[in-house]
Structures are given as C-alpha cells and as structure tokens.
Amino acid sequence: MSTQVSTSAAADRPTAEFADPPQPYWRMVLRRFLRHRMAVIGAFALLGLVLMSFVGPLLSPYTFDGIDLPHSNQQWPSLTHLLGTDELGRDIFTRLMHAGRISLSVGLSVALLGLVIGTIVGGLAGYFGKWVDTAGMRVTDVFLSIPILMLLMVMMKFLGKDLAIIVLILGATSWMGVARLVRGEFLALRNQEFIEASHAQGASSIWIMLRHMLPNALAPIFVAATLGVADAIMLESALSFLGFGIQPPTPSWGNMLTDAQQYMISTPWLAFYPGLLIFLTVASINFVGDGLRDALDPKLKQ
Numbered sequence: 534m535s536t537q538v539s540t541s542a543a544a545d546r547p548t549a550e551f552a553d554p555p556q557p558y559w560r561m562v563l564r565r566f567l568r569h570r571m572a573v574i575g576a577f578a579l580l581g582l583v584l585m586s587f588v589g590p591l592l593s594p595y596t597f598d599g600i601d602l603p604h605s606n607q608q609w610p611s612l613t614h615l616l617g618t619d620e621l622g623r624d625i626f627t628r629l630m631h632a633g634r635i636s637l638s639v640g641l642s643v644a645l646l647g648l649v650i651g652t653i654v655g656g657l658a659g660y661f662g663k664w665v666d667t668a669g670m671r672v673t674d675v676f677l678s679i680p681i682l683m684l685l686m687v688m689m690k691f692l693g694k695d696l697a698i699i700v701l702i703l704g705a706t707s708w709m710g711v712a713r714l715v716r717g718e719f720l721a722l723r724n725q726e727f728i729e730a731s732h733a734q735g736a737s738s739i740w741i742m743l744r745h746m747l748p749n750a751l752a753p754i755f756v757a758a759t760l761g762v763a764d765a766i767m768l769e770s771a772l773s774f775l776g777f778g779i780q781p782p783t784p785s786w787g788n789m790l791t792d793a794q795q796y797m798i799s800t801p802w803l804a805f806y807p808g809l810l811i812f813l814t815v816a817s818i819n820f821v822g823d824g825l826r827d828a829l830d831p832k833l834k835q
Contacts, residue, residue, distance in 0.1 A: 569828065578813060590627060597631040619803060629784075629789070631783075636811075639766070642700045643765035645758070654712040655712035655718075658719075660723055670716070694779070710757060711761070718753060722750065727745060728741060763814070767811070786807040793807070
C-alpha cells in the first residue's frame with residue numbers, strides 16, 4: 534500500500550522539478566546561431582579571410598610593393614608566385630593579403646564610428662522625443678537624401694585621400710540607418726514599466742539610457758553593425774576603384790581592380806582575384822548578420 538501511495542505521489546509531482554534549468558541568454562543565442570548553416574559557413578569564411586589578411590603578410594616572403602624583375606609582366610601562377618605577378622613584378626597573393634588588411638580595417642572602423650554616431654543620435658531622439666526627435670530625424674533625412682558616393686568623392690577631393698580621412702568621412706556618412714533603428718527601439722522601450730520605475734526612483738536620463746534602454750536594444754544594433762561592415766567595404770572598394778580611395782602603391786581590393794582594367798584581355802585573373810575576395814567578404818558578413826538577426830530574435834522558440 535505504501536509503495537502505491539509513494540508511486541502515485543511521484544506521478545502527481547509537478548514535472549517542473551525534473552525540467553532542465555534555464556540556460557543563460559547568450560548560450561541560447563549561440564545555439565540558435567549554430568543552427569543557421571549559412572551563418573556558420575559565413576563565420577568560418579570570414580575567419581579565414583581575417584587570418585589571411587592579418588597573419589598572411591607576416592608569413593609571406595614578399596612585400597606588397599616588392600618588385601621581382603625576372604618575374605614581371607603579368608606572369609602566370611607558379612610555385613614561386615602562387616597567384617602570379619602584376620605588370621611590375623609584384624606578388625599578387627601578397628598584395629591581396631595586404632589589401633584585405635586595409636579593406637577589413639576600413640570596414641570595421643567605419644562601422645564602429647557609424648554605430649557610435651547613430652546610437653547617440655537615435656538614442657537621444659527616441660528617449661526625449663518632441664523637438665529633439667524632430668530635429669534628429671530631420672538631420673537624418675537630409676543625410677539620407679544626399680547621394681553619398683558623390684558626396685564622398687567631393688569631400689575626398691578637398692580633404693585628401695589619407696586612410697584616416699577616408700575612415701572619418703565614411704563613418705560620418707554611414708550612421709543614418711543605425712540612428713533610425715535605435716530611435717525605434719528607444720521609442721518602444723521608454724514607456725515600459727521598468728523605465729517608469731527607474732524614473733520614479735530618481736534615476737537620471739543618462740543612467741536610464743545606458744543602464745536599461747541600451748542593453749535591451751543591443752540585438753538589432755549588433756545586426757546593423759555587422760551589415761555596416763559589409764557596406765563600408767563596398768563603399769571603400771568603389772571609391773578606390775574610381776581613384777578616390779586608397780592610393781597606390783598601397784593596395785586595396787578596389788584599386789587592384791582599377792589597375793587590372795587595362796589587362797582584362799591578356800591577364801583576366803588580375804581582376805578576378807580581388808573581385809572574388811570582395812564578393813566572399815561581403816557575402817560572409819551578410820550571412821553572419823542574418824544568423825545574428827535570427828539568433829537574437831526573442832520571438833523565436835528556444
């Protein structure tokens with residue numbers, strides 16, 4: 534009889550006692566991200582490109598501007614030069630790796646600068662509303678209405694084509710999407726109960742924005758930052774291709790495409806290599822961004 538009672542009591546016991554404990558949020562995010570096959574492939578491809586760009590030049594026996602006269606005049610790929618040489622006898626593989634370092638550094642720096650500016654503008658507009666929101670969004674609309682590529686070309690013509698100048702100009706013209714995104718998140722959060730409770734406790738506006746609102750808006754900000762890197766790389770490549778970006782002899786994927794134009798018939802691989810790396814980098818970043826968006830979406834099931 535006692536055995537039956539204990540058995541029935543165990544059967545009536547809530548199943549919650551035997552459920553797995555809740556997992557940390559970032560572990561759930563990682564698990565969701567790993568389920569996104571293309572995002573995982575993109576992450577590994579991006580990691581390979583980063584290692585190639587930042588570690589590869591240190592291991593190469595050549596420099597990006599070193600001239601090998603016996604192997605000049607667009608030599609075919611060989612054991613000496615794995616991807617061949619350009620018209621001046623410079624090793625293509627080494628130049629591609631060094632150009633990747635430039636392009637990825639510009640992309641990351643520009644995305645970070647645009648993220649900071651956009652978060653400040655969008656956060657202030659979304660939190661305070663009223664005239665602050667109106668002024669911030671009208672400035673954003675003005676920047677969005679300007680053809681950015683033309684503006685960048687004009688500004689670089691007068692300010693110079695130094696790498697730091699390029700990063701500053703690109704960053705100062707790439708924050709508008711982040712600003713709108715952050716504004717929308719802050720507008721949705723400012724009327725939440727925990728925000729009103731912080732107001733009631735006398736917390737300052739800066740504290741509320743940094744401690745409560747910004748952490749709850751990080752998910753879309755991370756996604757926007759990831760995609761911003763791809764946009765910055767594309768812009769830098771376009772500017773360099775048009776002659777307004779990184780200047781020779783320093784290589785970037787864009788100016789390597791420009792140099793290869795006149796040899797498209799005789800040595801088309803000179804244009805194929807940098808074009809392929811631009812495509813792989815941008816596609817990998819976009820896949821990672823898609824994976825992050827899905828992983829950070831709280832509406833998805835665990």
